[in-house]
Amino acid sequence: MPQAILAIDQGTTSSRAMLFDRAGQVLARAQRELTQHYPQDGWVEHDAEQIWQDTLTVCHEALAQYDGDVAAVGVTNQRETTVIWERASGRPIHHAIVWQDRRTADWCRARHSHDIESWLSQKTGLLLDPYFSATKIAWLLEHIPGARAAAQRGELAFGTIDSWLIWRLTGGRVHATDATNASRTLLYNLSRSDWDNDLLAFFQIPRALLPEIRDCAADYGTTDPALFGRALPIRGVAGDQQAATVGQACFSPGMVKSTYGTGCFMVMNTGEQIVHSKNRLLATLAYRLNGRSTYALEGSIFIAGAAVQWLRDAVKLIGSAAESEQWARAIDSTHGVYLVPAFTGLGAPYWDPRARGAIIGLTRDSGIGEIVRAALESVCYQTRDLLEAMRADGAQLPAALRIDGGMAGNDWVMQFLADLLATPVERPSITETTALGAAYLAGLGAGLYRDLDELAGLWTRQQRFEPTMPAESRQMLYRGWLEAVGRVRSR
Numbered sequence: 001m002p003q004a005i006l007a008i009d010q011g012t013t014s015s016r017a018m019l020f021d022r023a024g025q026v027l028a029r030a031q032r033e034l035t036q037h038y039p040q041d042g043w044v045e046h047d048a049e050q051i052w053q054d055t056l057t058v059c060h061e062a063l064a065q066y067d068g069d070v071a072a073v074g075v076t077n078q079r080e081t082t083v084i085w086e087r088a089s090g091r092p093i094h095h096a097i098v099w100q101d102r103r104t105a106d107w108c109r110a111r112h113s114h115d116i117e118s119w120l121s122q123k124t125g126l127l128l129d130p131y132f133s134a135t136k137i138a139w140l141l142e143h144i145p146g147a148r149a150a151a152q153r154g155e156l157a158f159g160t161i162d163s164w165l166i167w168r169l170t171g172g173r174v175h176a177t178d179a180t181n182a183s184r185t186l187l188y189n190l191s192r193s194d195w196d197n198d199l200l201a202f203f204q205i206p207r208a209l210l211p212e213i214r215d216c217a218a219d220y221g222t223t224d225p226a227l228f229g230r231a232l233p234i235r236g237v238a239g240d241q242q243a244a245t246v247g248q249a250c251f252s253p254g255m256v257k258s259t260y261g262t263g264c265f266m267v268m269n270t271g272e273q274i275v276h277s278k279n280r281l282l283a284t285l286a287y288r289l290n291g292r293s294t295y296a297l298e299g300s301i302f303i304a305g306a307a308v309q310w311l312r313d314a315v316k317l318i319g320s321a322a323e324s325e326q327w328a329r330a331i332d333s334t335h336g337v338y339l340v341p342a343f344t345g346l347g348a349p350y351w352d353p354r355a356r357g358a359i360i361g362l363t364r365d366s367g368i369g370e371i372v373r374a375a376l377e378s379v380c381y382q383t384r385d386l387l388e389a390m391r392a393d394g395a396q397l398p399a400a401l402r403i404d405g406g407m408a409g410n411d412w413v414m415q416f417l418a419d420l421l422a423t424p425v426e427r428p429s430i431t432e433t434t435a436l437g438a439a440y441l442a443g444l445g446a447g448l449y450r451d452l453d454e455l456a457g458l459w460t461r462q463q464r465f466e467p468t469m470p471a472e473s474r475q476m477l478y479r480g481w482l483e484a485v486g487r488v489r490s491r
């Protein structure tokens with residue numbers, strides 16, 4: 001029986017546990033849907049206690065499917081989502097505030113200025129936007145009675161979901177995060193690789209709240225033996241998009257992966273160089289190993305697969321996400337219909353928290369097919385926006401785009417994407433690259449793999465989509481999209 005690696009992938013819409021063998025093949029999997037809470041327009045919350053219980057359940061279910069040894073545990077997670085809990089009781093003081101939540105939009109607007117933006121961008125690679133954890137922490141300290149004083153006394157702990165799970169997995173013994181998750185808080189200094197006192201002062205966040213920052217492949221303690229009947233070493237941690245970058249083996253500068261889950265996140269490896277975007281992309285960490293940082297340029301889109309969920313659950317135009325493909329194939333075009341899924345504002349490169357969604361160009365002939373297809377196309381147009389921004393930043397465009405995530409299973413979307421980008425799109429054999437990346441990092445941390453070259457050798461392609469659309473059609477379609485986006489922007 002080979003030694004397995006347990007990967008925990010706590011995402012926005014579900015919590016997953018997967019067991020991989022050393023070659024990256026899936027041995028077991030279990031998954032639980034996560035309840036979304038929308039207390040007000042633009043607010044999105046998760047119950048941190050449910051996240052923990054679901055994680056525990058899926059780990060038990062996956063481990064029950066396999067009776068061999070588990071060499072290490074890797075954790076990957078939805079990033080930025082913010083939990084604050086009491087150190088003594090382990091109880092969260094409030095629901096987790098999710099990355100999509102826009103409640104701090106006014107807070108950001110009140111403090112926004114050109115100088116602040118460039119100061120923050122220089123230190124963190126990020127922007128002053130509700131997306132990132134710091135404004136969410138500030139909101140909790142301001143709105144939960146007694147929280148600020150308790151934080152100052154060192155009685156509370158902050159964490160992104162990785163820290164929250166590690167705390168619970170280790171029975172409250174380890175309060176740590178990895179550098180990639182830290183790099184999404186607006187509190188991490190990218191070039192100094194540490195929390196930054198000036199940033200803490202700006203957001204009025206006491207240092208006592210913060211976890212210790214470690215490498216992505218490192219010692220995060222062992223699981224409480226009471227949980228799984230044995231103590232399992234936690235050896236790998238990364239935010240989900242960074243884990244997917246590792247799972248897709250994007251280890252050389254210029255390599256790009258794009259993950260289509262709830263949102264879409266395109267990450268380009270920029271090597272040892274921090275590229276400060278002039279086009280509102282983010283400079284972030286790809287991974288930190290042996291104390292050495294590899295940086296990335298990231299484009300974050302808030303709504304991708306979530307638009308398909310909306311078609312299924314809110315307006316009920318389709319019965320399942322997969323059905324969207326038949327609707328799109330059944331017509332030859334949307335005949336000028338565009339859907340801009342700015343349900344929670346617009347992310348990169350627009351960063352407009354007050355924009356809201358729209359369907360534009362409807363005629364008497366428009367039907368379900370046009371709307372469904374427009375929703376799928378919107379994901380590809382938004383990807384093109386990101387690639388255009390990377391191009392404008394002087395990045396050499398990749399020879400092919402490596403894609404993954406739930407929506408990557410939709411062949412029609414992948415072909416339209418290749419057509420619209422005029423770039424081949426490659427789908428790997430294992431599209432669960434986020435969990436795979438966490439397993440690889442844990443394997444590196446446990447000494448099961450030698451180095452990144454060995455991991456790169458494990459990547460295999462399942463399908464390649466070649467662009468075939470004439471350039472003229474591509475440009476015309478994209479022009480229509482830019483016009484549609486222009487109509488929903490708030491500034």
Ligand SMILES: Nc1ncnc2c1ncn2[C@@H]1O[C@H](COP(=O)(O)OP(=O)(O)O)[C@@H](O)[C@H]1O
Binds near residue numbers: 014323
């Ligand atoms: N065949 C499909 N066509 C279009 N969208 C899909 C398809 N299958 C799944 N999705 C979308 O992909 C998303 C799920 O992807 P996943 O990677 O599991 O998300 P996350 O990690 O963000 O929770 C859902 O939003 C779903 O609507």
Ligand SMILES: O=P(O)(O)OC[C@H](O)CO
Binds near residue numbers: 011012013239261300
């Ligand atoms: O849970 P996902 O896969 O939608 O990813 C969420 C991102 O990490 C948010 O930045």
